[in-house]
Amino acid sequence: MNSKFDASVRTLVDAVERKRLEAVSPDAWNNPEPTVPYQLVIVGAGSAGLAAASEAAALGVRVALIERHQIGGTCFNTGCVPSKALLRTAAVYAEMRDAERYGARVPADVEVDFAAAMTRLRRIRSHLTNTTSVRQLAATGVDVFFGNAQFEGPDRLSVNGQPVPFQKVMMATGARPDVPDLPGLKQAGFLTNTTIFELTELPARLLVIGGGPLGCELAQAFQRLGSKVTIVQKMPLFLEHEERDAAQTLSDAFARDGIEVRLNTMPTAVRVDGDEKVVDLVSDDYHSSIRVDAILTGVGRRPNVQGLGLEHAGIDYDETSGIHVDDQLRTSNPRIYAAGDVCLSAKFTDMAEESARIVVRNALLGGCEKLSTRVVPWCTYTDPEIAHVGMYVREANALGIPIKTFTVPMHQVDRAVTDSEQLGFVKIHLRDGSDRILGATIVSRDAGDMISQVTLAMVAGVGMRTLANVVHAYPTKTTAIRMAAMAYNQTRLTPRVLARLKRRLLRHD
Structure with a gap:
């Protein structure tokens, strides 16, 4: 199917956009006349x-x-709302292609309707702007x-x-x-998060400059929608602020999706050759170029x-x-x-x-x-999601705070196994010698929702001992949080404590 909007779709989109703009920036609006401060x-x-x-x-x-x-600013108009709508559609296509993993048959022809995806995005954005x-x-x-x-x-x-x-x-x-000062970029044309959601055609090849949360989310979405996506990142890693095993887990997921990631790589110039954009790259002393149809700056x-x-x-x-x-x-x-x-x-x-x-x-x-x-807390809404709250280990080390970490891989969590979503982990950091939670990182398809339980515990001053007593509905992925808390409780069973318990049991034998 041609992904261009036909006339009827364009008419619908225009009507939806007019409704949204009337809500967020009406033409006929008259500013008030202030009379008092x-x-x-x-x-x-x-x-x-x-x-x-x-x-x-x-x-x-x-x-x-x-x-x-x-x-509504960035979140409603060009950020959180439209991006999450597009991510959900992209996830559906990814699951269709991967249906065998769930014991289902892969559809004979998974054909992406990019126009329908963008129409849904605009409908959702328009609907939610009515609340503000x-x-x-x-x-x-x-x-x-x-x-x-x-x-x-x-x-x-x-x-x-x-x-x-x-x-x-x-x-x-x-x-x-933040648009990079890259020779030829403006002349060639580029996308940002403020313009990418206005696309009417899916770019066959997309270059994403920058491996931050925004770049990663959109790179995965467009790859799953059918673009051939390449990420270039000047750092030796992407999601540089996240813990390394979290970023590595996402890197593995990107590889499975077919996204090409070039680390330690910087674009040096852009030029136009016919209908293509040619981007010159340098990695250490190695020079190369890549031909794409669109460039997204996500730095x-x-x-x-x-x-x-x-x-x-x-x-x-x-x-x-x-x-x-x-x-x-x-x-x-x-x-x-x-x-x-x-x-x-x-x-x-x-x-x-x-x-x-x-x-x-x-x-x-x-x-x-x-x-x-x-x-x-915050979350990067890739698949799997990466959510974090509180301190990272490196921050605790820099402050001289002794720290102990309890990690539960998602492949040990029954619900993650039944959902065939074993990728990821729950990692909770404590002040060593206490059950006080200093921070946590969760990598899972539902990490953004799961992190709220740890956040609540931190706000309420609830430690791991109490979390170990919180009964979870079975089977749910948040059970991983209790499993980490129970692992902490196991560390409290020192030889002295075990000996005391043994004596108590003998008294009641």
């Missing part, structure tokens, strides 16, 4: 901005939300402004030249794709700090790390805070939302809550 002005309506607006409005304060482009539409925000008491926000002094902010008086401000302008994200007049407001920042904040998320201007990707190194939606809630409590309620006290 807002108790909180939020600049940026992405995940952090929406979370802060919701919490502030619930407190009954006067709150304004300023957005330059579309309500401009008019719904206004109905909760939030004054929504569209336009360019700019500081004109430490206590002066405007939108398109219109003054917006404030008592406190939260900057939540997010981040944008990271840069904070949006330009054009805001931050220097006029006395806000310290740089273009690499973004706005500088303390542990309470205050900037160098005591009336101005920041949250989300514009100031955090961990650019995840859950981090953005939680940092925004901290700002609301500190800025409006006189709180002194600290980001460092939060236990926030």
Whole structure:
């Protein structure tokens, strides 16, 4: 089947997009006329901005939300929502091709309908934006402004030249794709996470520059949808922040999917040859080139700090790390805070939302809550997923914290075996000599859901001894967490403890 949209599909897509745009950036919107200072002005309506607006409005304060482009930011429009919709479709095709693994017959002809996948993506994105539409925000008491926000002094902010008086401000302008300075790239054309979900044709050959979470997720999705995908990564490993055995497990999965991964490799130039893009590569002293139909830059994200007049407001920042904040998320201007990707190194939606809630409590309620006290997990949604919370071993070692790790391979977990999903593990790190959980990494198809149990235990101060007593429904994959806890309990059975237990048993014999 030709993957081009036919006329009827295009009409449907256009209608869905019009509905979405009307919800997140209506043409007929008129900015309010502020009469008194807002108790909180939020600049940026992405995940952090929406979370802060919701919490502030619930407190009954006067709150304004300023957005330059579309309500929902990266997560709803060009990030989490569309990518997870596409990943799910790609997983279905992968399971069809691998049906024998599940005791089923492989369909005679697994033909990818890329148009249908993209139509579903757009429908889901449009549906979910209804939960954060401009008019719904206004109905909760939030004054929504569209336009360019700019500081004109430490206590002066405007939108398109219109003054917006404030008592406190939260900057939540997010981040944008970090496009490499690669000769010929702009002339040849490239994709980022902001443009790839607008594709109407599946690229036959796709080059992904960068082996971070975004690059890995989309590389696997497009490979499973039928593209021939190659990842080039300048580092000797991808997912450089994750534990090595987690990244290696994913590397094995990529190999099974047919993804080519070239580590220690850098693109040096791009040129166009007919309908092809030719990318020159260098690995150590070896030079080569690859011909592809599309290039995705997935090397990271840069904070949006330009054009805001931050220097006029006395806000310290740089273009690499973004706005500088303390542990309470205050900037160098005591009336101005920041949250989300514009100031955090961990650019995840859950981090953005939680940092925004901290700002609301500190800025409006006189709180002194600290980001460092939060236990926030994250997940890379490849197959298998890689989820993490808390400390890594290397971080504990750097701080001189003695650590002990308990690992349960998923092939020892009954539900993983019955599902033919034995790839991965549960790994929980403890402070040596105690049952206090310092961190955990889970690699499994359901890792993003499983990590929440460990996160809850860490927040509640529940140790491994208590986790060992938590009864799980059988068979479930989260049983692996209890198995790790029971393995910890086994280490408490020292010779002295066993001798004492033996004497007690003899007394009751």
